[in-house]
Amino acid sequence: MEHHNHSNSNNKHEGNHDHMLDNFKKRFWVSILLTVPILFHSKMVQGWLGVDFGYSGDGYVLFVISSVVYFYGGWPFLKGLISEVRKGKPAMMTLISLAITVAYGYSSATVFGLEGKGFFWELATLIDLMLLGHWIEMKSVMGASGALDELAKLMPSEAHLLKDHGETEEVKITDLKIGDLVLVKPGEKIPADGKVVDGSSYVNEAMLTGESKPVKKEKDDEVVGGGINERGSLKVEVKGVGEEAYLSRVIGMVKSAQETKSKTQNLADKAAGWLFYISLGAGLITLATWLVIGKDFDFALERMVTVMIIACPHALGLAIPLVSAISTSASAKQGLLIRNRTAFEKSRNVSMVIFDKTGTLTVGDFAVREIKALKDDYEEEDILKLVGAIEQESEHPIASGIMKKVKEEGIKVPELESFENITGEGVKGVVNGKEVKIGGPGFLKKLKIDYKDGDNGEGAETKVFVVEESKLVGYLTLSDQIRESSQKAVNYLKEQKIKVLMATGDNEASAKSVSDQLELDGYFSEVLPEDKKEIIQNCQKEGEVVLMTGDGVNDAPALAQADIGVAIGSGTDVAAETADIVLVNSNPRDISIIIEFGKSTYNKMVQNLFWATAYNAIALPLATGFVTSLVISPALGAVLMSLSTVVVALNAQLLKKSLNRAE
Incomplete structure (x- = not known):
């Protein structure tokens, strides 16, 4: 489409x-x-x-x-x-x-x-x-639904298509194809997802990714359609159009979540159904009773009509859908994309949060600190060439750090004959006719390669091992740093009596360092995706309600197993298929916002259900006229019913303030 x-x-x-x-x-x-x-x-x-x-x-x-x-x-x-x-x-x-x-x-x-x-x-x-x-x-x-309308308005209607001789042609964005080159001038919106091939500028992606500051974009950086180019001109190669584009996927996820009925909504629907039959029965009984007593038909009919007005489940029908729509849209504006409303409502009961480390608790901006060759006929440059040849095809934060080092050293990497991403474990490919595999400590274990040198990294450092033809030939050590917001998130969760753990594929020393600095309740190191799933299963057997964070692809089994799966990521990686909730801005503080806002949303639903049903329960007997000192007319019944609807609507609107407090 x-x-x-x-x-x-x-x-x-x-x-x-x-x-x-x-x-x-x-x-x-x-x-x-x-x-x-x-x-x-x-x-x-x-x-x-x-x-x-x-x-x-x-x-x-x-x-x-x-x-x-x-x-x-x-x-x-x-x-x-x-x-x-x-x-x-x-x-x-x-x-x-x-x-x-x-x-x-x-x-x-x-x-x-x-x-x-x-x-x-x-x-x-x-x-x-x-x-x-x-x-x-x-x-x-x-x-x-205003958030959806605002998101839809972000995309421009036309683009400057670059022709072969450097000329530009004004085309509709619907005519853009993957591989086209477009020119984005200062002040204009990016017409499609793509990669910068020339130019340098700052792009404002606040409405798209939740990042408040304009982000610097240079050659090879990815840009998202709908972002505003603030300074220089950019030449962008189109990478995503139509429903594959980031903005379209965001709109689709938000709309899908808004249209999905939650468990609480199903409860409201059942209550409304029963209330209809109760009100209809009460109306007929009221009519028959007054006629049997000997009252005039007009009086009996008036009482029946009043009963039907009072019992009308108008406020009840509005109680949950309005809260759901507002919470979904308000969350989307803050970069919290709810894909599964039932899981979102479960967040109020979370007793344990398991964080991934790289790119979640840590920044994920890696720098190569050490390159070590473990074979006599290999130099450090040879190791970097092998790793660079394969990692150039990967989008992992570690790969970005390695390629940065390759460019700094001016190394020309050999041609890559094949490439495969081994989900959650590492990458492999054929370089110079030999199979090369790259991964962390857990990957080495799976290959049954034992290596210990007494130094498995310090602080938030990570080791990447290079295996050629089943032989360990070297490794790289990369450093990362803990996010400033991680400590705030952990502190909040602990205040809420929620256990905070970390599960990472990194080595023991790196995991322990991060855990100690953040004062976590525990950690698991050198784990593979299936290990994370097993960890979550064991915690659930012990009665824990587990929220798991990950990148939505490598951690797919764990995200699917968790009671609430949260994908951390930005840009075009946001549409993680296995996640219940997607955090556009990779900020661990957003986890605490999800839990706080989930509680507020549920409370609003319960308050609205209580008001709507309590109103009917109290007013219905009075409408029959059997309580002689309190006779409600049809007009007063209509006023009271409409007031209950207004109260429910206004109460739902207060959710926006709850989100502001959660932040």
Whole structure:
């Protein structure tokens, strides 16, 4: 799917919401204006005011105006009734439609000869308030989806395509193909994911990656479509278009999460279903009871209508979806992309967090500190050539550090005949006709190669071993540094009585150093991906609710096994398929934000469920009229019901403040 199609789909989605919002708004104002003459003609209202505006044929005028309100103002509810009945799932719209239809039918009958008093004014005010409630709901939902709209607007519509002779041609971004060269001038947006082939500048990717400061981009650096080029001109080779582009994947993940029903939502749906049958049964029982007692049909009908208004699960239907939409969108703005809402809700129960080390607790910006040849006929330069030939194909932070050293030394690496990434273990390839494997201590163990020299690295240092034709020929030692935010994250988690562990493929000395500095509860070193999965399984057997962080690819088994799998990464690596939550900005502090915001989200859901159900539970008996000192009219019932909806909507909006506090 091209980006244009994605944009069209998003615009269509946005257009539908705009149309629905305008539709409810228009119907509300027309109905409210028509309600004025309905109130003017109502005998009950005239009686309250102590006046009589009656004239010949006034009942027919009242009938005509009320008919317009019923069919025009009530159409969204009548249409919803048809949809729900066809699905075999009667719910809120069915209940509203039943109430207004009974009111309209009975009142119309009184105009044409049936004995009794009509209550067109209750019908009109009920429709007005229902339209107002839906209008408020639609505005809230649209507000919650604002992050998606903002993300979609980030991508420019055109690009400067570079031709063979250095000329540029203005093309639509939908016409861009992988491999095209585009020119991005200062102040312009990057039109597609790609790699800088010429130029130097600073690019603002705040809305995309959560990185607040503009990032320097030079030759061979990757850029993300939608970022703003702030200074120099850049020539960019297009690497990602359409739904493969980073922005499209982000929008897809956020939208998917918003549309996914959570466990709490399923609970709300069940409650709403039961409430419908309870309210319908209560309405019929109320009608029958008052008729048996001997009350007039109009009074009995009024009580039945009031019961149906009060019991309408409007607020209940809004309680969870609105919180879900707001939490997902607010999280996305902060670089927390929720792919699995059920896992996100579980985060409030996390009892153990297992961090990966490289690029998570540490910066992941490696520098080569030592190169050691272990064979007499090998020089340090030979080791660097072998490693450089293979690592040039890898995207791992360690590979970036090695290639930086290769460039600094001006070494020309030999041709690579084949390359394979051994997930979570290392890389291998054929160089000069020989198979070369590169990996850490755990990889050496798997190859059954034993090596000890009494120095397995210090601090946050990492060793990379080079194996040629099954023989260890040398190693490189790379240094890394602990992130400043790591200590804050660990401190917060410990304050919450959450155990903090680390699992890494690095050597014992490196793992111990990082663990000691951060005062972790424990660590596992020299582990392979399957080892991490087993570690998590063992912790879960002991009753721990485990949150695991990793890069989303190498740690796939562990992320899938964990109760909550969190992928750490930025740029085009963000769409980790196995993760429940993706952190765009590689910041361990975001783990504590997930847990804090997960708690706040769940609390808001529970508060909304409590308000919606408690309101119905208290108001329903009063609506029957059996408590003689407390008789609620249909109009008051509509007011109370709409107020409960407003309270639920406002309570959900407070989630944004919760996220700010979590930060």
